[in-house]
Amino acid sequence: MKGSVLLSGEDLKLARGELSAVLKSLGEEMEPEEEDGRLVIFEREVPKGTMKRMGMGHFSSLEIGVSGRSLKDITGLVESILDTAEKDERVSVKVISPGQEGHLRRKELFELFCHLALRRGLTLKHRDPDRRFYLFVGTSIHAGRILEEADRGSVRSRRGSRLPFSRPIIMDPRLARVLINLSTLPPGSLILDPFMGAASLALEATHLGHHVIGVERDPDILAGALTNISAQGMSHMIETHRGDSRKLGGEKWWRELDHVDGIVTDPPFGKSAPLMGEEPSTLLRDVIRVAADKLPHGGPLVLDTDRKENLQFLEGFDLTAEYDFRVHKSLTRTIGVLRKIT
Numbered sequence: 001m002k003g004s005v006l007l008s009g010e011d012l013k014l015a016r017g018e019l020s021a022v023l024k025s026l027g028e029e030m031e032p033e034e035e036d037g038r039l040v041i042f043e044r045e046v047p048k049g050t051m052k053r054m055g056m057g058h059f060s061s062l063e064i065g066v067s068g069r070s071l072k073d074i075t076g077l078v079e080s081i082l083d084t085a086e087k088d089e090r091v092s093v094k095v096i097s098p099g100q101e102g103h104l105r106r107k108e109l110f111e112l113f114c115h116l117a118l119r120r121g122l123t124l125k126h127r128d129p130d131r132r133f134y135l136f137v138g139t140s141i142h143a144g145r146i147l148e149e150a151d152r153g154s155v156r157s158r159r160g161s162r163l164p165f166s167r168p169i170i171m172d173p174r175l176a177r178v179l180i181n182l183s184t185l186p187p188g189s190l191i192l193d194p195f196m197g198a199a200s201l202a203l204e205a206t207h208l209g210h211h212v213i214g215v216e217r218d219p220d221i222l223a224g225a226l227t228n229i230s231a232q233g234m235s236h237m238i239e240t241h242r243g244d245s246r247k248l249g250g251e252k253w254w255r256e257l258d259h260v261d262g263i264v265t266d267p268p269f270g271k272s273a274p275l276m277g278e279e280p281s282t283l284l285r286d287v288i289r290v291a292a293d294k295l296p297h298g299g300p301l302v303l304d305t306d307r308k309e310n311l312q313f314l315e316g317f318d319l320t321a322e323y324d325f326r327v328h329k330s331l332t333r334t335i336g337v338l339r340k341i342t
Helices: 012-025 071-082 106-119 152-156 173-182 200-207 219-231 245-250 252-256 280-294
Strands: 002-007 034-036 039-042 057-067 090-096 131-137 141-149 190-193 211-216 238-242 262-265 300-305 317-328 331-340
Touching (some): 012 173, 057 071, 173 300, 190 200, 200 211, 200 238
Parallel strands (some): 262 300
Antiparallel strands (some): 057 141
């Protein structure tokens, strides 16, 4: 039976890139068989745990059937998914529809499912059902059984406003999760964040099963980061150091460090950012030049920037992917995924 994944809709290119990276981090090389808007369809089920890692996904599922858009076709499709339910099971449905007219509207599709389920004697239970199905309105109508949903509530609980220590420019945990996933590093990897800040990115990495070394120059920000790390119970997963990441070579702990598996970071930029007296692009190049010493050949570097050209001049790295995304109406950033080539 085919597998499918429903992605978030705000940036499909980025969401598809993240999904591909998550599958690689789990040891799967899976190419989509079909894409219908936000729904990505594979020839088999995606691995368990995929959605628990995603920042820009909703659920993974088994695709049971596809139909045309007529009411007769859709009724037959709903009957086919209900055929897979046992008599004593409690069922529910999630309808994803862009809001077309008539029988394709979310409300009408939901009511059709409920009517047909009750006619069969099935019990409807929309919270914690035994089986949760989906109906997706795209070019065609897709239907299936939801297997695993993204842990969006847990991720939201780590937003800056909910942490003990926050700053105006703290990274959103969903975006932090996307950056980490784009590295394709498997769980258990060691990640370096040379611009740790309030530790939002480092914390998200630990929730994905990684270990982190974080470096922060400002003592007040470092103290706040340590408060956040302790509040999340992740002190055993994150090793922190106060210092200037441009001068890591002079630090004993750095000289004794064998390697890191990847570098994932949110460099400072903008008027309110602490730039250590340098232009953002110069600071970034200086730090990455030093940090790359501990990165193996082919190791990933993932970062975001407000200037695309910053990704073109990082010596010793090859840019393999870039994604533009809108933070808000007046701010667009670019995420770069690079690999060490020297």
